Amino acid sequence: MNTALFPFDNSYARLPEYFYSRVNPQPVKQPTLIILNESLATELNLPTERLKEDEQVAVFSGNRIPEGSEPLAMAYTGHQFGHFNPQLGDGRAILLGELLNNKNERFDVQLKGPGRTPYSRGGDGRAAMGPVLREYIMCEFMQAAGIPTTRALAAVSTGENVMREHLLPGAIITRLSQSYVRVGTFQFFAAQQNFQAVRELADYVIARNYPEAAPSDNPYQALLEAVIKRQAELIAQWMQIGFIHGVMNTDNASIAGETIDYGPCAFMDEYHADTVFSSIDRQGRYAYRNQPPIGHWNMCRFAETLIPLLDEDSEAGAAIAQQAINTYPDLYQHSWLNGMRSKLGLEQQNDDDEALINNLLAIMSDHKADFTLTFRGLSDPDLLPEALKHAADFQQWNNQWQQRLTIETRSEADRQAAMRAVNPLYIPRNHLVEAVIRSAEDHGDFKPFHDLLVILEKPFQKQTISEKYTQPPRPEQVVQNTFCGT
Numbered sequence: 434m435n436t437a438l439f440p441f442d443n444s445y446a447r448l449p450e451y452f453y454s455r456v457n458p459q460p461v462k463q464p465t466l467i468i469l470n471e472s473l474a475t476e477l478n479l480p481t482e483r484l485k486e487d488e489q490v491a492v493f494s495g496n497r498i499p500e501g502s503e504p505l506a507m508a509y510t511g512h513q514f515g516h517f518n519p520q521l522g523d524g525r526a527i528l529l530g531e532l533l534n535n536k537n538e539r540f541d542v543q544l545k546g547p548g549r550t551p552y553s554r555g556g557d558g559r560a561a562m563g564p565v566l567r568e569y570i571m572c573e574f575m576q577a578a579g580i581p582t583t584r585a586l587a588a589v590s591t592g593e594n595v596m597r598e599h600l601l602p603g604a605i606i607t608r609l610s611q612s613y614v615r616v617g618t619f620q621f622f623a624a625q626q627n628f629q630a631v632r633e634l635a636d637y638v639i640a641r642n643y644p645e646a647a648p649s650d651n652p653y654q655a656l657l658e659a660v661i662k663r664q665a666e667l668i669a670q671w672m673q674i675g676f677i678h679g680v681m682n683t684d685n686a687s688i689a690g691e692t693i694d695y696g697p698c699a700f701m702d703e704y705h706a707d708t709v710f711s712s713i714d715r716q717g718r719y720a721y722r723n724q725p726p727i728g729h730w731n732m733c734r735f736a737e738t739l740i741p742l743l744d745e746d747s748e749a750g751a752a753i754a755q756q757a758i759n760t761y762p763d764l765y766q767h768s769w770l771n772g773m774r775s776k777l778g779l780e781q782q783n784d785d786d787e788a789l790i791n792n793l794l795a796i797m798s799d800h801k802a803d804f805t806l807t808f809r810g811l812s813d814p815d816l817l818p819e820a821l822k823h824a825a826d827f828q829q830w831n832n833q834w835q836q837r838l839t840i841e842t843r844s845e846a847d848r849q850a851a852m853r854a855v856n857p858l859y860i861p862r863n864h865l866v867e868a869v870i871r872s873a874e875d876h877g878d879f880k881p882f883h884d885l886l887v888i889l890e891k892p893f894q895k896q897t898i899s900e901k902y903t904q905p906p907r908p909e910q911v912v913q914n915t916f917c918g919t
């Protein structure tokens with residue numbers, strides 16, 4: 434029986450030492466708890482009241498290493514904007530250990546911003562408050578919206594400044610993942626031609642995240658197929674909610690199929706498929722419309738690392754990899770189409786559905802209609818963007834949609850309720866997130882942050898709150914660019 438307050442069990446630390454570097458967080462001057470995710474703590478069987486005591490807040494700041502923790506930084510590499518970078522790894526994250534929740538699911542517990550590691554290269558290993566609050570908001574919203582994501586357990590301010598373009602207050606986020614193994618983790622060993630290590634890593638991932646692959650005739654093939662499926666489904670969900678990750682490098686592609694490494698990510702207000710927010714994505718490689726093919730590209734990089742495991746004969750291995758990779762477009766399309774059908778309240782399947790959906794998107798794009806309010810407005814017409822309400826092309830589309838609804842069998846009330854359960858009313862709009870960050874950074878006022886989080890816990894449910902939380906930004910509030918905070 435593990436009696437430690439954090440009952441860590443550290444399977445990654447039991448892997449061979451070439452998987453990571455052991456490194457301790459570096460203490461900070463004055464840790465102060467900004468937020469503790471009490472419901473998540475409860476799921477992890479952690480005593481929420483005690484976690485707010487200074488002694489435990491010191492754990493979330495890296496000032497104290499709790500009993501049972503074996504801090505380490507994970508080794509990985511990756512393709513950044515298409516170019517292979519052989520030297521990455523957790524440059525500003527430290528894995529404290531793993532915790533099991535009340536369903537016996539295992540989570541990595543990581544500090545982001547705890548100081549330098551052997552992989553920090555030129556960086557300071559620290560995080561600024563803005564990106565920490567942004568990550569907290571984004572991932573907890575994704576969770577509430579039913580999209581696979583890492584979680585946020587706590588955020589602390591450090592009482593120290595970090596130097597970016599100018600001095601910013603520092604912070605640390607404690608975040609959880611079903612596994613922080615990335616496509617880039619596989620690439621790290623494959624690049625060294627260390628296929629023994631690739632095999633150890635694959636075995637680890639199968640045992641931990643894909644146990645259903647283990648009894649297969651070819652477990653590595655089953656793993657590859659399952660990872661590809663989860664990735665395709667994840668990206669379909671991003672597309673359905675207007676999410677733009679912003680840095681879909683292979684080191685930010687989770688093997689467990691979660692949305693990870695929230696950096697300059699953002700939600701679209703006005704719909705346009707070419708939308709890019711990230712200030713570093715100058716070519717638009719990771720624009721909204723490119724996310725599905727980039728997911729495919731990232732899965733190709735993953736598949737390549739497994740070829741020697743898939744068959745003793747490398748040509749046969751490559752053929753298996755290719756076959757698995759070829760499933761991605763259909764898996765994505767199937768998942769996207771079904772999700773979009775749900776957004777339109779369609780339970781039945783009709784050959785013309787895809788055209789109906791694409792026509793709507795084209796009209797939204799032409800009228801610069803708000804993504805979120807357009808879909809919500811299909812069940813709550815008051816919310817429909819003004820630009821659509823009187824547009825002839827939208828009226829015509831609406832007639833086609835009404836016609837299409839006649840083959841549905843649900844009552845109108847049931848259909849509308851189902852649509853409200855998949856089309857959020859509240860999302861973390863850029864200007865809202867920005868306002869929260871400004872209050873926190875400039876005035877030390879975290880109330881807007883807490884208020885926004887409470888609203889985003891129930892993104893589908895109409896709440897009696899200010900209309901500003903549903904409205905797109907006024908022109909002067911529009912956020913053009915987002916920054917990863919590196």
Ligand code: AMP
Nearest residue numbers: 521522523524525553556557558559919
């Ligand atoms: P990202 O795109 O934010 O996931 O980061 C890419 C790589 O840069 C990862 O290896 C990070 O650990 C590293 N990195 C980013 N910011 C910092 C920093 N301030 N200090 C050290 N390493 C960093």
Ligand code: MG
Nearest residue numbers: 684685693694
């Ligand atoms: Mg990253």
